[in-house]
Amino acid sequence: MTEIMGVFGYPIKHSMSPEMHTAAFKQLGLDMAYHAFEVHPEFLEKAINGIRGLGLKGVNVTIPHKVAVLQYLDMVDDLALEIGAVNTIVNMNGQLTGYNTDGEGYLQSLLPFIKSDIKQMHVLIIGAGGAARAVAITLAKYGVRKITIANRTAAKATELALQCSKFCQSKDVSMEEAEKHLSDYDLLINTTSIGMTPHISQVPLSLDELRSETYVSDLIYTPLKTQWLSIAEKKGAPVLNGLGMFVQQGALAFERWTGKKAPAEVMKQAVLRRLNEG
Structure with a gap:
């Protein structure tokens, strides 16, 4: 059965995460799918409970939910607690754990630069x-x-x-x-x-x-x-844009969900294709 991941945000139609993760799943031959879910703030708690109810493997969390989501999770990683925000949720047998991959994603894009x-x-x-x-x-x-x-x-x-x-x-x-x-x-x-x-x-x-x-x-x-x-x-x-951070934070989330090394270059090219399409 296809495992489902996604991203919760409001609004969400601009998100490039579905293309990025779909390309990664295809590259590794994984039977997984990634969807953008537009979640109004007043329905956030119900949406989080829906992760458990529907058996979603995990989700990313974006604006405006990164702070509010903490109260609905079973566990929160120490770094995410320090930052005070969650951008990645992993569902392990109904237990939801929150992480923040933004800072580490930025660091991974910065160090080679x-x-x-x-x-x-x-x-x-x-x-x-x-x-x-x-x-x-x-x-x-x-x-x-x-x-x-x-x-x-x-x-x-x-x-x-x-x-x-x-x-x-x-x-x-x-x-x-x-x-x-x-x-x-x-x-x-x-x-x-x-x-x-x-x-x-x-x-x-x-x-x-x-x-x-x-x-x-x-x-x-x-x-x-x-x-x-x-x-x-x-x-x-020397200058650095934010594309690397976006790709690397997504790659870290991908690895938490799948336990596999993310094909970061494939993910980057998927985002660039979307950007070039305007």
Whole structure:
């Protein structure tokens, strides 16, 4: 019998996860299927119970359910608890366990890109939302030298910096201060949606003071190269978009569901085909 996986979100029609996972199942010859389920927030608890009732192998969880879902699970992985959000659920004989593969997925996409020792780096993270929490806490636990959080809402930046300080030196600054001292950072990471299609002319932070040696990373992958990355590239900086993170977080979920090594390159090509179709 075909095993079913899926993704819960609202709205969900934009999701590229079905194409990505379907390509992976086909590549490995697995009798599995992946569907996008549009779950209104008021029906989230019923949808989670439906995983057990219908015997789904597991699901991904996306906006706006990543935090709310925690209360409906039987167990939550320590990293997901630290981040405060779940993006992957595994159903093991009716027991639902929540994980967060976003931060680890980002780290796996980042490490081949960085040509120096990331544990010696001072990292600036722009934003303090769910994606920022996953990335910041994962990098802090990995052991980067220092993390600075810049966010429009100062209180959220302060809270995230305090949490990261359990694992590495961390602080928060205003956006203006981050721009002024941009040369202090070895790696810049935009975790916000600023610059995403259709608002492609917007940038999250001025790069006037950018050094050419500074790595610049954007979690956005629509478009594949944001205006922010284009500006950084023109200044000679190495740039990384968010496609690798999206693929790697999906690959980690795939491996938790199947116990098999994910065909990450096949998954990446499936996403690129969807992006090229517009």
